[in-house]
């Protein structure tokens with residue numbers, strides 16, 4: 001967060017916890033964790049069955065739960081213990097220390113507090129016998145690191161096996177020869193207002209930079225007026241809202257039972273809008289015609305009235321000239337009456353004529369558009385927004401189902417880039433938590449056919465093969481790799497026995513997407529001052545809308561990144577052609593300020609990365625919600641014990657293809673494993689600060705001696721994830 005987070009970190013050890021506990025603070029602590037502040041979730045009700053009994057019990061539970069979350073958020077550099085929470089809950093509600101401990105334990109277990117890079121002050125109780133504690137986590141991406149840190153806190157002995165030479169997985173970056181940072185994987189943390197990544201940013205010694213929603217847009221090198229951008233953005237957001245509303249109302253599938261794609265849904269909406277615009281235009285023209293006819297008819301009647309009055313008046317004058325007025329008083333009166341009624345009628349018609357006239361003028365002054373979206377720049381801008389959505393989803397919108405609202409989650413709210421790179425967060429957590437990570441350990445086989453243990457065949461850097469065993473395994477193999485596994489690709493690890501049919505179907509059904517980057521380094525930044533470091537170049541060609549569309553940099557960096565999304569992410573053009581295209585794009589906007597040749601450049605090809613085979617997962621046209629449950633369900637060894645757990649961004653349906661989703665999935669897998677094997681009862685977690693020795697973890701081995709009230713719960717029905725769906 002701030003550059004002096006390090007010193008905060010040291011100071012935190014002596015700091016007292018005293019967050020304000022007013023209603024707003026408590027409510028926002030809950031929403032920050034994706035929990036409803038005023039009711040327990042189904043998941044909480046499953047763990048605290050007594051909440052079904054009394055309304056008062058629910059109120060006390062919520063007060064303690066929300067205060068615990070607020071206490072942790074107030075200072076996430078330091079473990080939040082039951083004693084800290086007790087001090088922050090006002091009497092008499094702080095009298096039940098057992099309840100407070102249970103809530104602290106529950107929230108810790110499920111990765112809502114006491115996670116990431118923090119100082120522990122309580123002992124870690126290890127109840128499982130030594131052999132049952134051994135966990136191997138496959139992969140050191142965000143999911144693997146999250147699972148490993150959590151499991152270590154629950155008393156497991158964790159080793160991470162990582163195939164690459166580095167940690168981080170799809171969070172990656174390197175320094176150029178001149179020391180500039182190029183982030184080749186995830187670089188933007190979105191949705192920070194309710195993401196655990198906000199806490200990690202607070203815990204780590206990094207500098208974060210806000211990414212703004214409104215960006216400058218250029219079409220053919222010319223800046224689009226802000227007003228037009230806002231206008232089109234309005235159309236796009238309305239369409240997106242309509243789509244999300246529709247997704248909650250009914251299912252739209254084709255004859256094969258596949259969901260309608262987002263592209264199709266946007267096109268349908270656009271056609272509907274075009275149709276209704278045309279209908280409105282037709283009605284407008286029809287009304288104009290009717291008014292014109294009405295006006296004409298009034299005019300004609302006015303003429304008739306005028307003529308009648310004129311005739312009667314002429315007749316009267318003639319009678320007067322011939323001194324006949326007194327001769328025929330009846331005729332005289334009748335003529336006078338005709339004049340009066342004609343004039344009255346004329347006036348009435350004149351008023352009606354004026355009303356018509358005003359209406360006519362008003363309609364002429366407010367013409368109706370003939371088209372919903374004008375072809376040309378407006379349509380290109382709208383199309384750019386769909387291209388941007390392809391970047392957020394990491395997939396062509398023709399392949400993403402219309403119901404998916406993950407992009408909504410990612411796009412809205414607070415977003416940040418980390419000056420030192422997102423991988424710096426992972427590095428600092430790994431160092432602080434002293435995780436045991438074996439790099440260049442490529443897992444080739446996961447054998448769960450035995451009893452009591454899982455065997456792994458691992459290919460090491462020196463070409464040696466090592467067989468390793470563990471009581472439990474957490475696989476964070478990416479969706480792209482799992483897809484290769486089920487298609488028997490030699491580069492991907494195998495499972496023995498082969499994966500169950502349900503899992504295979506799930507892996508096939510969940511989409512594997514692709515985003516790539518073109519990263520350019522120059523000798524100085526020419527793309528404007530430090531505030532404006534994100535802009536978009538709108539492609540006039542609809543087919544290439546995802547190509548080099550969004551440009552991003554961090555202030556004072558000499559590196560600028562363009563993203564390739566949708567169809568364009570699969571570009572097979574050689575690097576130098578892509579780099580030249582990017583330079584041309586920049587030159588259209590910045591002219592000669594942009595040099596013809598960059599100092600250095602890097603193009604990513606995540607589709608060919610054999611430890612990822614893609615950038616992230618998405619809700620494909622055949623993805624059903626239960627596919628994520630099928631993917632998450634652990635594999636059982638031959639003794640019927642669940643031992644191979646699954647994590648990774650692709651197992652977090654609400655936040656697929658994000659670092660947040662990966663982190664949350666690791667915490668979820670760790671909780672599932674601990675709940676099943678390490679007991680869901682609670683022990684004294686209040687901790688004794690006397691035991692605290694620096695930042696060393698204090699572990700107490702109890703070798704199988706589990707307290708009576710701490711029974712392992714073989715299977716807790718996963719009713720919902722804490723802090724996701726039912727928030």
Ligand SMILES: Cc1cc2nc3c(=O)[nH]c(=O)nc-3n(C[C@H](O)[C@H](O)[C@H](O)COP(=O)(O)OP(=O)(O)OC[C@H]3O[C@@H](n4cnc5c(N)ncnc54)[C@H](O)[C@@H]3O)c2cc1C
Pocket residue numbers: 138139140141142143144161162163164167168169170171184185186187188189190441442443444476477478481493515516517604606610611612614615616647648649650656657658659660662
């Ligand atoms: C170009 C790009 C841009 C992105 N931009 C963003 C963004 O701006 N914001 C965002 O939130 N997300 C973004 N993402 C997505 C984000 O990076 C991922 O969702 C997240 O990092 C996935 O974490 P993970 O732990 O699930 O998987 P990974 O990070 O892929 O971790 C899996 C690990 O398993 C290892 N592994 C694979 N096979 C084996 C094997 N056989 N043996 C041992 N280890 C193995 C891999 O090397 C890897 O380290 C982006 C991704 C890409 C590619």
